[in-house]
Amino acid sequence: MESPKKTTGFVYHEDYLEHDTGHEHVERPDRLRACLQALSRSDFWDQLHHIEATPATLDQIYYVHDRAHVDRVKLHCQRAIPLDYDTPVSRESFDVALLAAGGVLRAIDQVIVGNVDNAFALIRPPGHHATPNRAMGFCLFNNVAIAARYLQSEHGLDRIGIVDWDVHHGNGTQDTFYADPSVFFFSIHQHPLYPGSGLANETGNKTALGTTLNCPVPAHSSINDYIRVFEEILAPKLVEFNPDFILISSGFDAHRLDPLSTIDITAEGFGDLTDILLSISDQICGGNVISILEGGYDLFGLSESVAEHVKRLISHNAL
Numbered sequence: 001m002e003s004p005k006k007t008t009g010f011v012y013h014e015d016y017l018e019h020d021t022g023h024e025h026v027e028r029p030d031r032l033r034a035c036l037q038a039l040s041r042s043d044f045w046d047q048l049h050h051i052e053a054t055p056a057t058l059d060q061i062y063y064v065h066d067r068a069h070v071d072r073v074k075l076h077c078q079r080a081i082p083l084d085y086d087t088p089v090s091r092e093s094f095d096v097a098l099l100a101a102g103g104v105l106r107a108i109d110q111v112i113v114g115n116v117d118n119a120f121a122l123i124r125p126p127g128h129h130a131t132p133n134r135a136m137g138f139c140l141f142n143n144v145a146i147a148a149r150y151l152q153s154e155h156g157l158d159r160i161g162i163v164d165w166d167v168h169h170g171n172g173t174q175d176t177f178y179a180d181p182s183v184f185f186f187s188i189h190q191h192p193l194y195p196g197s198g199l200a201n202e203t204g205n206k207t208a209l210g211t212t213l214n215c216p217v218p219a220h221s222s223i224n225d226y227i228r229v230f231e232e233i234l235a236p237k238l239v240e241f242n243p244d245f246i247l248i249s250s251g252f253d254a255h256r257l258d259p260l261s262t263i264d265i266t267a268e269g270f271g272d273l274t275d276i277l278l279s280i281s282d283q284i285c286g287g288n289v290i291s292i293l294e295g296g297y298d299l300f301g302l303s304e305s306v307a308e309h310v311k312r313l314i315s316h317n318a319l
């Protein structure tokens with residue numbers, strides 16, 4: 001019997017360019033333009049199922065962030081005052097941040113109803129440094145954390161796995177779930193590097209011991225180092241945790257050209273990590289995976305990595 005045609009969902013909205021981070025900020029609209037250009041020139045562009053982004057509601061943002069944080073972000077955006085030294089905003093940024101989180105939620109809906117098998121959300125601002133009560137590191141709202149809570153609260157799923165391969169530690173995501181045994185959080189990141197957290201001994205507080213897994217790696221680590229961590233450390237823990245859904249915080253700033261790090265990964269390497277995760281997800285959660293853009297600041301390195309990542313998401317469907 002022929003299986004139904006499978007597809008990969010793709011979230012993008014031109015308003016994501018309206019988060020204006022100022023002249024020469026590395027987290028800039030051109031990042032998405034470069035990715036969009038690489039994807040639209042690929043031979044798999046027509047195979048993507050385009051998903052319309054709509055804004056997350058404030059109640060959905062409150063799944064993760066306290067009201068004081070949301071009010072502060074809104075006020076800073078209204079006045080275009082930076083949230084911290086690294087995190088400038090424009091008047092549009094609050095609405096763009098709601099649309100970024102909401103785009104991820106729409107992708108989730110499409111996977112849950114079975115219209116797509118997996119999805120990639122080409123969004124900004126990124127999210128994984130935003131803690132429940134603080135914006136930092138270019139991040140206003142924690143998109144992946146909101147997605148995990150949405151899966152639990154509005155789709156009734158129990159256990160969520162988050163894999164964060166951005167080159168920086170996902171401190172905001174870790175903080176959100178540090179005492180929550182229903183969400184497994186894994187981060188592989190260069191150390192020492194911003195924000196400085198994510199040591200191997202940070203494994204969850206006593207109510208959730210073992211559901212946070214940090215694998216800091218030194219400068220100049222290679223794809224083989226990453227693959228070893230994924231296969232020997234992450235895979236058994238993720239299988240044991242047995243999530244219903246896997247969310248990827250997919251930053252591509254571990255690319256060898258990235259200006260913010262010194263890790264030696266190519267686009268092909270990100271493709272290989274994608275394959276590893278997809279085969280784990282097949283075993284434990286029926287391939288339910290959504291990948292959410294975080295960092296990645298070299299326009300060529302980012303865009304070729306995103307294209308390879310999305311290509312592997314699509315080609316996995318054909319297996």
Ligand SMILES: [Zn+2]
Pocket residue numbers: 166167168251253294295296
């Ligand atoms: Zn990063």
